[in-house]
Amino acid sequence: AQSVTQPDIHITVSEGASLELRCNYSYGATPYLFWYVQSPGQGLQLLLKYFSGDTLVQGIKGFEAEFKRSQSSFNLRKPSVHWSDAAEYFCAVGVRNFNKFYFGSGTKLNVKP
Amino acid sequence: NAGVMQNPRHLVRRRGQEARLRCSPMKGHSHVYWYRQLPEEGLKFMVYLQKENIIDESGMPKERFSAEFPKEGPSILRIQQVVRGDSAAYFCASSPPELETQYFGPGTRLLVL
Numbered sequence: 001a002q003s004v005t006q007p008d009i010h011i012t013v014s015e016g017a018s019l020e021l022r023c024n025y026s027y028g029a030t031p032y033l034f035w036y037v038q039s040p041g042q043g044l045q046l047l048l049k050y051f052s053g054d055t056l057v058q059g060i061k062g063f064e065a066e067f068k069r070s071q072s073s074f075n076l077r078k079p080s081v082h083w084s085d086a087a088e089y090f091c092a093v094g095v096r097n098f099n100k101f102y103f104g105s106g107t108k109l110n111v112k113p
Numbered sequence: 114n115a116g117v118m119q120n121p122r123h124l125v126r127r128r129g130q131e132a133r134l135r136c137s138p139m140k141g142h143s144h145v146y147w148y149r150q151l152p153e154e155g156l157k158f159m160v161y162l163q164k165e166n167i168i169d170e171s172g173m174p175k176e177r178f179s180a181e182f183p184k185e186g187p188s189i190l191r192i193q194q195v196v197r198g199d200s201a202a203y204f205c206a207s208s209p210p211e212l213e214t215q216y217f218g219p220g221t222r223l224l225v226l
Contacts, residue, residue, distance in 0.1 A: 044217040090155060105155040
């Protein structure tokens with residue numbers, strides 16, 4: 001069965017520090033992979049997505065993610081975190097027929113001044 | 114192009130009442146998905162609809178819950194005889210005919226007293 005694991009429930013980083021949020025998935029074929037961000041009380045905003053091709057994808061707000069097939073991972077990175085990045089981040093897998101997406105349980109990011 | 118719209122944004126119901134949640138997809142989008150987010154949890158898929166058709170309702174409880182996406186008008190998620198455990202945020206997402214990415218609305222926060 002498909003599943004998405006985000007092993008870190010909470011992460012705190014200092015403003016200006018680098019960030020990496022982990023995401024591992026379980027899926028039999030090459031998945032479609034997504035990262036979304038959710039601010040408190042808001043909906044989900046798409047940060048970036050991977051379908052095929054270059055395994056390093058660039059997204060909005062300076063985020064990037066790398067697909068590693070051998071590790072079944074799609075980790076999200078940002079070289080320098082800003083206070084406005086504090087939010088909850090969700091990794092998602094879309095299955096081939098796109099009937100549904102599977103979401104991880106989320107990682108809450110706190111940014112220290 | 115307006116984003117996915119959901120209303121109401123907040124809904125309070127007493128146990129046993131009915132809750133109706135509405136979702137207007139982005140212009141040109143013919144696929145609608147409903148998700149439920151419980152406190153401190155990720156999003157759980159409920160149902161996937163196209164115009165006048167339910168494609169996948171495997172995530173929706175068999176009783177009390179129903180969804181529709183009529184030819185005209187918004188998609189409706191209906192919860193009959195609500196119970197306290199139905200309190201959650203309900204998100205709608207839409208995608209264009211070529212599927213791929215889902216775009217989320219701001220959600221409806223349902224509180225059952």
